[in-house]
Amino acid sequence: MSNHRRIQVSESNDVTVIRFVDRKILDEANIQELGQELFQLVEQDRRPKIVLNFTDVEFLSSAALGKLITMDKKAKQHGSQIILTNIRPEIYEVFAITKLNRLFNIKDDEADALAVF
Amino acid sequence: MTAGDPVWRLETSLASRLGAHLSLTAQIASTLQAHGWCENEIFGIQLALEECLTNAVRHGNKEDDAKRVHVRCEISGRRFWAEIRDEGSGFRPEQVPDPTEEENLTAVGGRGILLIRSYMTDVTYNEHGNCVTLLKVRQNPGRTPAK
Numbered sequence: 001m002s003n004h005r006r007i008q009v010s011e012s013n014d015v016t017v018i019r020f021v022d023r024k025i026l027d028e029a030n031i032q033e034l035g036q037e038l039f040q041l042v043e044q045d046r047r048p049k050i051v052l053n054f055t056d057v058e059f060l061s062s063a064a065l066g067k068l069i070t071m072d073k074k075a076k077q078h079g080s081q082i083i084l085t086n087i088r089p090e091i092y093e094v095f096a097i098t099k100l101n102r103l104f105n106i107k108d109d110e111a112d113a114l115a116v117f
Numbered sequence: 118m119t120a121g122d123p124v125w126r127l128e129t130s131l132a133s134r135l136g137a138h139l140s141l142t143a144q145i146a147s148t149l150q151a152h153g154w155c156e157n158e159i160f161g162i163q164l165a166l167e168e169c170l171t172n173a174v175r176h177g178n179k180e181d182d183a184k185r186v187h188v189r190c191e192i193s194g195r196r197f198w199a200e201i202r203d204e205g206s207g208f209r210p211e212q213v214p215d216p217t218e219e220e221n222l223t224a225v226g227g228r229g230i231l232l233i234r235s236y237m238t239d240v241t242y243n244e245h246g247n248c249v250t251l252l253k254v255r256q257n258p259g260r261t262p263a264k
Contacts, residue, residue, distance in 0.1 A: 026167060028135035059160065061167045062228040069225050090160045097235045098228045099217040 006034040009041075015117055016047040017110060025060040035067035042071065042080045050075070051113045055086035065100060072104065081105075083113040122152065122194035130185040131170070133178035133203075138170040138186070145190060145199075152194045153258065161236030162197055162253060168229035169201045169249050177203025177247055197253040207246030 008019045018041070022030055041047050052068075068084075075082050084106045087095065095101040107113045125148050131137045142163055149159045170186060178184035184204040191198045216227040234240050239252040 026139065028171075059163065061164065061171065062226070062232060063171065065228060066225040069223055073223060090157055094164070094232065097232060099222060103222050 004037050006030060007037050012114070015049045015051060015114060016041065016045075017051045017053055019053045019055065020057050023056055023058045025057060025064040028063065031061075031063050031067060034064070035070065038067060038071045039074055042075045042078050046078060046080070048080055049117045050080060050082045051110055052082060052084045053086050053110060054084060054088070054091060057091060058088070060091060060094070062098075065094070065098065069100070069103070081117065083107055083116060085109050085113050125152070125190075125192045127188070127190045130187045131174075133174050133180050133182060133184045133186060135171065135174055135180065137174065138166075141188065142166050142170070145192070148192050149197065152192055154194075154197075154255070158253070158255065162251075165233045165236045165251055165253075166199065166201075168233050169199075169251065172229055173201055173203035173205075176208065177205035179205065195255045195258040197251070199251045200248060201251075202243075202248035205247050207243075209246055210242050 006021050008021060010017045010019075018038070020034075022034075025031060025034065041050060072082060074080075082105065084104050086109055087106060092101070092106075095104065095106065105116070107116065127145075129141065131141065145166065146159050146163050149162060154162075170188075173186040174180060178186060181204075186204075187200075187202040189200045210230055213227055213230050214221050214224070216222070216224060216231055221227065233249070233251070236253070237251050238254045239250075241250045242248065243250075
C-alpha cells in the first residue's frame with residue numbers, strides 16, 4: 001500500500017470506496033497526482049470494484065475529467081468496474097454537458113453502487 | 118440588483134504558469150458573490166474562467182515564462198464580462214472536434230471550449246485566435262444570492 005495524498009481509500013469486502021481530498025479539483029499539480037493515485041488502483045492494485053464518491057467535491061475542471069476518462073479506459077483494460085456516486089447537481093451538469101454521463105456508470109449514492117456490484 | 122449598480126473592474130496580467138490564476142478566479146468569485154450572483158451562476162463563471170485561463174497558459178503561451186496572460190474583467194449585479202488574451206500564435210476554435218460526438222467521447226481532452234460556451238451567454242474569439250471574450254448576462258438578477 002502506498003500513501004495517498006489526493007484520495008482517501010476504504011474497503012468493504014471486495015469494493016474499494018474512494019473519496020477525494022480536494023473540494024476543488026483545480027490545481028494542475030494536484031490533478032496530476034490525483035491521476036496517478038487513481039490509475040494505481042486499477043493498474044497496480046488491480047482493484048476489481050471501485051466506487052468514486054464525489055460527496056466532498058464542489059468543483060472540477062476539464063483536466064480532472066480527463067483523468068477520470070483515462071482511469072475508465074485503464075479500468076476496462078484490467079477488468080475493473082467503476083461507479084461514480086454522490087455527485088452534486090452542479091458537477092453532474094458538467095458530466096451532462098460533456099455527455100460523460102453516458103460514458104460513466106453514475107449512481108445516486110454508495111448504497112446504489114453497492115447494489116450494482 | 119439594478120442597472121445602476123456599481124461596476125467592479127479589473128485589469129491584470131498573469132505569469133504563464135499553471136495555477137497562477139487560482140487567486141484571481143477566487144477573487145472574481147467573491148466579487149460575484151458580493152454583487153448578488155447565485156452559487157450555480159458563480160460555479161459556471163468560475164469553470165469558464167478556469168478553462169480559458171488554463172488554455173491560455175498551456176496551449177496559448179505554452180507555459181513560456183517570457184509570456185503573460187492578460188485579463189480584463191467587469192462585474193455588475195447583472196453582467197459578467199471578461200477578456201483573456203495570451204501571447205501565443207492563436208488557434209481556430211471551430212477546428213476543435215466536438216467532444217460529445219460518439220467517436221470523441223473517450224478522448225482525454227477537448228471539453229474546455231464546450232464548457233465555456235455552455236455557461237456563458239456569449240463567447241467570441243478574435244481573428245488571431247489568442248483572445249477570448251466572455252459575457253454572461255443574468256436572467257434573474259433578483260434571485261437569492263449565494264450564501
